[in-house]
Amino acid sequence: MTREGWINAALYAGLLAVPLWAWATDEPFTITLATRVAILALAGVGLNIALGFGGLISLGHAAFFGIGGYAMGILASHAQSYTPLMETPFLIEGTKSMPVIWLVAIAASSLAALVIGALSLRTSGVYFIMITLAFGQMFYFFAISWPAYGGEDGLSIYVRNGFPGVNTLDPIQFFALTFVLLSLALWLSARLAASEFGLALGAARQSPQRVETVGLSPFRLRLTAFVISGAITGLAGALFADLNRFVSPTMFSWQLSGELIVFIILGGVGRLFGPVAGAALFITLEHVLGGLSDYWHVYLGLLLLVVVLFARGGIIGLLAGRRVAHD
Amino acid sequence: MTAILFIEQVLNGLQFGVMLFLMAAGLTLVFGVMGLINLAHGSLYMVGAFAAAAVAGATGSFLLALIAALAAAAAAGAIVELVVIRRLYDRDHLDQVLATFALILIFSEGTRWIFGSFPLFLDIPDYLSGPVTLPGGIQYPLYRLTLIAIGLVIAGGLFWLISCTRLGIRIRAGESDREMIAALGVDISRLYTVVFALGAALAGLAGALVGAIQSVQVGMGEPVLILAFVVIVIGGIGSIKGALVGAILVGLTDTLGGLLLPALFALFMDNSAAQTTGSALASMLIYILMACVLVWKPQGLYGARPA
Numbered sequence: 001m002t003r004e005g006w007i008n009a010a011l012y013a014g015l016l017a018v019p020l021w022a023w024a025t026d027e028p029f030t031i032t033l034a035t036r037v038a039i040l041a042l043a044g045v046g047l048n049i050a051l052g053f054g055g056l057i058s059l060g061h062a063a064f065f066g067i068g069g070y071a072m073g074i075l076a077s078h079a080q081s082y083t084p085l086m087e088t089p090f091l092i093e094g095t096k097s098m099p100v101i102w103l104v105a106i107a108a109s110s111l112a113a114l115v116i117g118a119l120s121l122r123t124s125g126v127y128f129i130m131i132t133l134a135f136g137q138m139f140y141f142f143a144i145s146w147p148a149y150g151g152e153d154g155l156s157i158y159v160r161n162g163f164p165g166v167n168t169l170d171p172i173q174f175f176a177l178t179f180v181l182l183s184l185a186l187w188l189s190a191r192l193a194a195s196e197f198g199l200a201l202g203a204a205r206q207s208p209q210r211v212e213t214v215g216l217s218p219f220r221l222r223l224t225a226f227v228i229s230g231a232i233t234g235l236a237g238a239l240f241a242d243l244n245r246f247v248s249p250t251m252f253s254w255q256l257s258g259e260l261i262v263f264i265i266l267g268g269v270g271r272l273f274g275p276v277a278g279a280a281l282f283i284t285l286e287h288v289l290g291g292l293s294d295y296w297h298v299y300l301g302l303l304l305l306v307v308v309l310f311a312r313g314g315i316i317g318l319l320a321g322r323r324v325a326h327d
Numbered sequence: 328m329t330a331i332l333f334i335e336q337v338l339n340g341l342q343f344g345v346m347l348f349l350m351a352a353g354l355t356l357v358f359g360v361m362g363l364i365n366l367a368h369g370s371l372y373m374v375g376a377f378a379a380a381a382v383a384g385a386t387g388s389f390l391l392a393l394i395a396a397l398a399a400a401a402a403a404g405a406i407v408e409l410v411v412i413r414r415l416y417d418r419d420h421l422d423q424v425l426a427t428f429a430l431i432l433i434f435s436e437g438t439r440w441i442f443g444s445f446p447l448f449l450d451i452p453d454y455l456s457g458p459v460t461l462p463g464g465i466q467y468p469l470y471r472l473t474l475i476a477i478g479l480v481i482a483g484g485l486f487w488l489i490s491c492t493r494l495g496i497r498i499r500a501g502e503s504d505r506e507m508i509a510a511l512g513v514d515i516s517r518l519y520t521v522v523f524a525l526g527a528a529l530a531g532l533a534g535a536l537v538g539a540i541q542s543v544q545v546g547m548g549e550p551v552l553i554l555a556f557v558v559i560v561i562g563g564i565g566s567i568k569g570a571l572v573g574a575i576l577v578g579l580t581d582t583l584g585g586l587l588l589p590a591l592f593a594l595f596m597d598n599s600a601a602q603t604t605g606s607a608l609a610s611m612l613i614y615i616l617m618a619c620v621l622v623w624k625p626q627g628l629y630g631a632r633p634a
Contacts, residue, residue: 057421119618122625126364126420126564130556131621137553138614145610147603254553258366258428265425295440301432308426309414 044275046232052270055205060136066252068105068237073247109234117226140252154248268314344578345478349533353526359565369548370434375531376538389452400531446542563630584612
């Protein structure tokens with residue numbers, strides 16, 4: 001196994017061991033923290049497919065995270081109040097079943113990613129960054145000004161949604177669900193990176209002209225990556241909403257898009273486990289520094305500056321050494 | 328809806344637009360000349376507003392407050408350029424986004440640390456408060472009218488600066504070929520610091536001027552920053568003219584959309600449904616405008632250079 005492989009295995013084992021240990025010593029708060037790490041890492045794994053593999057710097061991934069969250073919030077709130085979502089032309093009921101909610105979240109966020117991607121990918125570079133940011137804001141303002149689902153106040157769901165055979169209210173069982181989904185996403189992401197599609201996508205990042213010369217369309221490759229990326233981030237959004245039993249427009253906020261990128265940078269761009277390492281470090285910092293000072297964002301900002309300016313490659317890059325130079 | 332209300336809203340849109348222009352001009356200059364995407368531009372807006380509020384609170388003079396806003400934002404801009412930004416010019420956009428995102432965190436939390444979380448208030452001075460009567464009998468706040476005038480004067484000044492002065496020639500030369508003007512003996516790194524500080528000063532001035540209408544608080548810069556991004560995407564990155572046209576287009580769309588869309592929907596819906604649908608759609612309108620411009624012209628209205 002390579003050095004990066006060992007680090008990945010250690011991270012994976014650590015993310016599993018910490019909540020198990022917390023479960024054994026009856027520390028539910030630590031389990032919740034680990035669940036947050038797993039969910040945010042899942043969102044990061046999604047973004048990493050666009051950003052790390054495809055080189056698409058999306059500063060609007062909160063849009064998909066929020067859409068996933070609202071998919072959960074809207075379905076569950078209708079189930080909670082026993083009102084149908086829609087009666088004409090056919091009846092759609094709300095639901096409290098996680099698998100259904102996940103599918104809806106994935107479908108809705110893929111659709112949004114398809115539309116946003118098709119428009120944004122007409123451009124590149126700085127334009128792409130600004131446009132994805134603007135689309136994210138569009139959803140944010142829409143969520144604030146649309147009063148049907150709580151508007152600015154958001155939506156509370158009183159009981160966590162159910163999963164067949166699992167007691168989701170038990171923190172360790174809910175963690176297990178998120179951990180399985182994260183593992184699936186990591187597996188998918190590894191398969192994707194090694195597949196023909198992944199190679200073509202990487203090539204489109206490094207040299208779009210050559211990709212075009214061999215008869216592939218960089219636009220299609222990027223759009224596909226963007227949709228897959230949006231879908232995974234959307235799923236993470238649905239889980240995040242279920243973790244908090246609350247959805248609000250802040251899930252769409254551009255700070256969240258920024259933080260998702262921060263996870264990837266802290267962990268290491270284009271590394272399979274980069275988002276996991278980044279999310280774990282971020283939540284740990286939030287917990288430790290947040291306990292020391294109310295103004296912990298200052299330290300986070302300074303740390304981030306140091307990483308960007310002096311320690312390129314993030315944690316995994318630092319520990320595993322520079323792989324082949326990419327880009 | 329009356330004609331008077333409509334004209335008032337057009338003026339409001341214009342006022343919003345010229346303030347957006349002050350933000351967008353700095354962003355577009357910094358991108359055009361240095362090729363840098365600066366998310367922390369909104370923080371400089373906030374620095375200007377806080378400096379103005381602090382000085383106005385201490386001295387009571389609005390003019391001194393504006394000067395303080397310009398000076399503080401320019402100084403903050405110059406320091407940030409010298410310490411951080413300068414290392415980012417030859418990095419890729421991802422590093423620039425991240426580093427300037429980090430700067431936002433530092434600026435926002437630092438300001439909260441110094442001034443606390445409560446909003447500050449910056450009062451409109453007596454000689455600028457109250458309404459004036461425009462031709463046609465329209466009453467309009469003098470202060471907002473002053474903002475429009477200041478914005479237009481600065482836009483004119485900026486065009487003059489770029490097209491007629493030596494500094495402007497260097498800025499334009501830096502945009503098209505930085506190696507060449509460095510070879511001609513222009514101190515390129517000083518030019519960069521000057522451009523960055525100029526953009527920062529404009530953002531700080533906008534912050535102070537708008538701060539007198541709204542409250543001065545942490546995080547006030549980011550919504551404006553994102554609108555300024557929309558403006559320069561519409562106008563074309565690097566073009567001052569594009570920034571002006573884009574800013575006024577966005578300002579008018581945003582203000583008039585909030586007025587006209589609910590009225591439009593009321594024609595074929597009942598009143599309350601029209602209100603909610605109209606105002607929800609109006610909040611998305613400038614982004615829809617941006618999407619339309621992009622489909623039509625991916626480089627923006629006046630953008631020539633591929634980004």
